[in-house]
Amino acid sequence: MHALLFVSSILYSVVNTFKQQPIYAFFLYQLVYFFNPNYRWWNYQIPDFKYAFSSSTFLLLVCIFSKKYRERSGNLFKSTPLVLLTLFSATFSATYFVAYFQVFHIMAVEDLIKSLIVIFCAYKLCINRESISIIKNGYAIGATYLAFYTYQIGRNAGDRVEGVGTVDAPDANDTAAMLCPALFFAAHNFYTAKSLKSKAAWLVSCGLLANALILINSRGAFLGVIIGALILAKNLLVIKVDIFKHKRKLFAIAFVGIIGLFSVLDKAALERFSTITQEAKTEDRTKESGSTRIEFWKAAINMSLDYPMGLGTLGFNGLSSRYIPENVDTGGNRSKTVHSTWFEVLTESGYLGACFYLSLCFYIYRKLITIRRYANKVKDEAAYLSISFLHSAIISWFVCITFINRMRAEVFIWLVLIAACTFFVYKVDKNAVMANKTEVA
Known part of the structure; x- marks a missing residue:
């Protein structure tokens, strides 16, 4: 049933892209995102294919060849x-x-x-x-x-x-x-x-x-x-x-x-x-509580004072052990989100x-x-x-x-x-x- 729904959604989106509005190409991209077909248990029922890449490429091509719609749409540089x-x-x-x-x-x-x-x-x-x-x-x-x-x-x-x-x-x-x-x-x-x-x-x-x-x-x-x-x-x-x-x-x-x-x-x-x-309060020592999250937020403020330009992706995780107080129970792992x-x-x-x-x-x-x-x-x-x-x-x-x-x-x-x-x-x-x-x- 899941595979049938997925295939039907592709057909519906593609047909309406050409029959109604080109924006249905983005509609297809959204559905592929939520279906996430390559990582579901039913993926063996459909061809092994890069659906996310294909849907985004399809959207790009539709945008390129839909000149009359682009002319009627807003200016990217004027959209705040x-x-x-x-x-x-x-x-x-x-x-x-x-x-x-x-x-x-x-x-x-x-x-x-x-x-x-x-x-x-x-x-x-x-x-x-x-x-x-x-x-x-x-x-x-x-x-x-x-x-x-x-x-x-x-x-x-x-x-x-x-x-x-x-x-x-x-x-x-x-x-x-x-x-x-x-x-x-x-x-x-x-x-x-x-x-x-x-x-x-x-x-x-x-x-x-x-x-x-x-x-x-x-x-x-x-x-x-x-x-x-x-x-x-x-x-x-x-x-x-x-x-x-x-x-x-x-x-x-x-x-x-x-x-x-x-x-x-x-x-x-x-x-x-x-x-x-x-x-x-939980017996699972690997999970943070509401109180420890507040400590993480305080640590983030202190970290930003030392690194005002930011630390990039997972930067807080990398240096959190230096800023989270020692008396805060983090479940044994000091590298936190x-x-x-x-x-x-x-x-x-x-x-x-x-x-x-x-x-x-x-x-x-x-x-x-x-x-x-x-x-x-x-x-x-x-x-x-x-x-x-x-x-x-x-x-x-x-x-x-x-x-x-x-x-x-x-x-x-x-x-x-x-x-x-x-x-x-x-x-x-x-x-x-x-x-x-x-x-x-």
């Missing part, structure tokens, strides 16, 4: 998110000369450059709101498959699921973090779907994603979803278009969601989440890299708020809902990566792409509206 991401990538690459592990660092830089080329191609193929929806759907559908795969594997490491992630996110917490934004994209499709068939399909998607998060049992992901959902609820309650309809839908969804949540929650998930504000993307950025790319990275995140956060408010002002209901769900998806990601290292995560780069496309498309739409008003006047 992409410019900031490029500046960060350049700064991170330059730390090669001071990197603690230069071999690992150059490998990380190569992967980052490949991801940048991919999203630059995707950006040049994004021309309207439908293009953005296709990118979001690629994320949501791919993540839904991963959630389904997680459900089939089941908990295989005590009260958690391990070994179900993607190429760059094999860890359970990393996998849970990438599912959080997908849950909001799927929820948006469910919320706005017109037909009962579509609503049912996206409801199943939301259920699988929520169930996977519970099976993986990541406290950071739980927190990310909760905070994102609360912000989303607040935004939906101030919409100016038919507010009573949205209130009814919101309360109905909340009621169904609560019932569904308690139907899949189990004792292990409740016990793990209940410790989110506690300093974990910092367990926070924000401090990972600081120690690996230095203060300049951190400045670009934080500016990127803050710019996206603030710009989405600005566009959402404008959409509400002009009563563009579709735009308001799309931005609100995207805003919550990105916030959930920010919350999740506060507790894990995901500085160069593939899905983070996708979120930057979606934000960049959103800013371009809605700017074009806004200019068109203003032009129409001028003509009427």
Whole structure:
């Protein structure tokens, strides 16, 4: 069944690339990323092939030969998110000369450059709101498959699921973090779907994603979803278009969601989440607790003072033993991971890299708020809902990566792409509206 789903997704994406929009080439790239066919147990059922490389090459070729779409798309050099991401990538690459592990660092830089080329191609193929929806759907559908795969594997490491992630996110917490934004994209499709068939399909998607998060049992992901959902609820309650309809839908969804949540929650998930504000105490001396992570963050700050240019990939791991106090129990191994993307950025790319990275995140956060408010002002209901769900998806990601290292995560780069496309498309739409008003006047 998995092999059939994978082959069907390839055919669907390729056909629609030529039949509908070239952006489906990126849709294919997303699905290949989540299916991760070369590393699944069912890989013997498909030809031994470099699917990730082939899908990215296909996207590049489609971009090259889609001239009319490139002419209608945004200018890469005028997209603030992409410019900031490029500046960060350049700064991170330059730390090669001071990197603690230069071999690992150059490998990380190569992967980052490949991801940048991919999203630059995707950006040049994004021309309207439908293009953005296709990118979001690629994320949501791919993540839904991963959630389904997680459900089939089941908990295989005590009260958690391990070994179900993607190429760059094999860890359970990393996998849970990438599912959080997908849950909001799927929820948006469910919320706005017109037909009962579509609503049912996206409801199943939301259920699988929520169930996977519970099976993986990541406290950071739980927190990310909760905070994102609360912000989303607040935004939906101030919409100016038919507010009573949205209130009814919101309360109905909340009621169904609560019932569904308690139907899949189990004792292990409740016990793990209940410790989110506690300093974990465990008999397993190889695992860090919440209190030791704070010590790692303090060590990262001290390390950055000595190495303001950064230490490159895994730099904190290489020198952590010098900065973590001796009285901190690290399970016998003094070479540790910092367990926070924000401090990972600081120690690996230095203060300049951190400045670009934080500016990127803050710019996206603030710009989405600005566009959402404008959409509400002009009563563009579709735009308001799309931005609100995207805003919550990105916030959930920010919350999740506060507790894990995901500085160069593939899905983070996708979120930057979606934000960049959103800013371009809605700017074009806004200019068109203003032009129409001028003509009427």
